[in-house]
Amino acid sequence: MIQTQKHSVFIxxxxxxxxxxxRDAFLAxxxxxDYVFMKNGEQLMVHFTDAPAKLPSLILxxxxxxxxxxxxxxxxxxxxxxxxxxxIIVITTSSSAKDREASYxxxxxxxxxxxxxxxxxxxxxxxxxxxxx
Numbered sequence: 536m537i538q539t540q541k542h543s544v545f546i547x548x549x550x551x552x553x554x555x556x557x558r559d560a561f562l563a564x565x566x567x568x569d570y571v572f573m574k575n576g577e578q579l580m581v582h583f584t585d586a587p588a589k590l591p592s593l594i595l596x597x598x599x600x601x602x603x604x605x606x607x608x609x610x611x612x613x614x615x616x617x618x619x620x621x622x623i624i625v626i627t628t629s630s631s632a633k634d635r636e637a638s639y640x641x642x643x644x645x646x647x648x649x650x651x652x653x654x655x656x657x658x659x660x661x662x663x664x665x666x667x668x
Contacts, residue, residue, distance in 0.1 A: 542592035542668045543569040547579050547608070548626075549600040556653065557595060557626070560660040568592075568668065576603030580611060583618060590621060593667050596643075598627040598634060606641060613642030622667050626659075 544561070546554045551574075558570045571591065573579045579594070580603065594612075598605035605625055612618045624645040625638045638646045644667075650656050 543571060543589075544668070545571045545573055545579065545582075545591040545594045547573040547576065547594060547600075547605075548597040549574055550597070553597070553649070556656060557660065560653065560656040561664060563657045564661040564664065566660070566664040566668070568664075575600045576605065576608040579608060590618070592622075593663075594621055594623045595626050595663075596623050598625055598629055598638065606637060609638065609641035609643055624663060624667070 546557050548554045548557070551572075554572045554574075558572075561568065561570065573582065582589070596605045596608060605627065609623060609625075612621065612623060619642070622644045623642070624647060625643045626647045626649055627634065628649050629635075630648040635646045645663075647659060650659060
């Protein structure tokens, strides 16, 4: 029997409801990964300092968070040799072209605006899993 490896997905968002909704949308499609919640950029970067061997397969990153925001995280992650290959998908309430361009310039692999309905989120997370995991 072939055993598949479980991927870890870090969901970095200051809104607890958004973190849970994103995870629930993945689970609605039967994507059984290890989902790790982080409430801000500081918590994510401390994790990498404290447990550098436990790197995620994918990071879903909100842009607008207090303290170290998504832009700061992108700058740090994409210029660090140990972390720059981790795919980062920005998933944010912003639909601004300026935010989109800045995210890509800083190294984001994808930029998505959070949808208005859970069903749309289910469809988006299914596509994310199929493309990135």
